[in-house]
Amino acid sequence: MDRRANAPLMLAILAAVLAFLYVPISVLVALSFNESGLPTVWRGVSLRWYAALWHNSDILSAAANTLKVALVSTAIATALGTLLALGVEQRRRRGRALEALIFAPMIIPDIVLAIALLSFFSLAGITMGLHTIIMAHVVFNLAFVCSVVRARLKSFDWSIVEASQDLGASGLTTLRRVVLPVLMPAVIAGALLAFTLSVDEFIIAFFTAGAGRASTTLPMQIFAMIRFGVTPEINALAALVMGVSLIALTLAQRLNRGGMVAP
């Protein structure tokens, strides 16, 4: 870096880019509190549109579906991903194919996994619904949990495992009483990350939800609503969803200091 860079110019560039990033979402949040509901008439702060969400049964059932999908897929992915991380890190030699297989769900484009799973479920004769969304979400969630736990395992002292086993503990006891307590912050951070990703995920859910409204998730509901334009209710919903992601992210970051900045 050039330490003699033009400081006012740098500040101006940074301010401009941050404005580009933050103005659109800030406008959205501000409008969600606007009593009038019109983008142009400001009639004071109100929680009216948030209250309206509470009476919209479509949104409530979509939110309930999202919660189910996120909780179940996170639980499965956290278990599988943590075990996977433990297994992989114990190996002395790891083939490229294994690494590629574990890494693939994080880089494969959503649309590809979405159509692949849609074709697979239909041709295999599996009726689609919330359960197929869950199965699909576990695929990418377990990869993210695994990568967070693996990062922690890099600095893990395996000699405490040997010590535990020398003292007569079984493999399962060692896992439960020695390994997991040390790994717990990373496991929880991974689970929070998985939960956030699952709550936000739209494309794969959209393709694997099957027909009918019964398995509509919140992002699917949002997509259906915003195709038809701007309403103060969507503004409130959007602000609420952003708030929840922000809280989950902050928690994950706290638990896993310095471990992750981007998905």
Place this chain on the structure above:
Amino acid sequence: MRQAKSLALMAPALAWLFALMVVPCALILALAFFRRGIYGGVEYTFTLENLALVFDPLYAGIFLHSARIAGLAALIAVILGYSAAYAIASMPRRYQPALLFIAVLPFWSNYLIRTYAWIVLLNREGLITQGLRVLGYEGEAPSLLYTEGAVITGLVYNYLPFVILATYAPLARLNPEIAEASRDLGASGWTTFRRVTLPLTLPGVVAGGVFVFVLSIGNFVTPALLGGGQFQMIGNVVYAQFLTANDWPFGAALSMVLIALMTGLLMLQTLASDRATGGATGGPQDG
């Protein structure tokens, strides 16, 4: 013993990935070579027609159009993102992590919501139109939404943090003494940037650009929401084959070409960055 235990620990996750990722992806590859059934299903006779249809002028044109939009989005995102990363890296060291965090934070909010934010700004009665009215503009509200510009803006907005992350890492690692040496030898700030800083951080720039391009070219949400179906990108065509037109083999063939394009670009980028830096820096994983 140790290997067997490792395998047992990995088995459930690997089985899951095999059944729900490897098999479905292989299925898509296979589907591309089958005929479409009369009632929208799949007829299991081998054909190359689907792949040939991808290169039909109509669909090849959509591919080129998508590539142009994705290319413009990547170019703009690289210019904005690299400038922002450069500005962050030039700030005092103690503020840099916080600034980077702030720049990447919007990326964590929902993609649909970030796209919706632009509908709020750009629609006919949106804030930009209202702003023009306040300034005394009387005529017909300009149609900003449902244009190519709106789609490109949406893509840049959504993927900009990727570029900031990919280019910040090499910029922050750069030894400041190299730039100082260049200045001491009489080069201007601009020459130093063009001849020293930019070449040394090019792998990050390329990685960021390729990432935005790859994510944009297969995108169907942004064209659907900000393009309003006025024009199609390749992602929308794939989407239609699977969900409305029910021609799965053709949809599979389109996605196969799309995946090949994406994978090819990502591999080229990895190769280029490995060559440029001996594998030590660059690449999106540096974020």
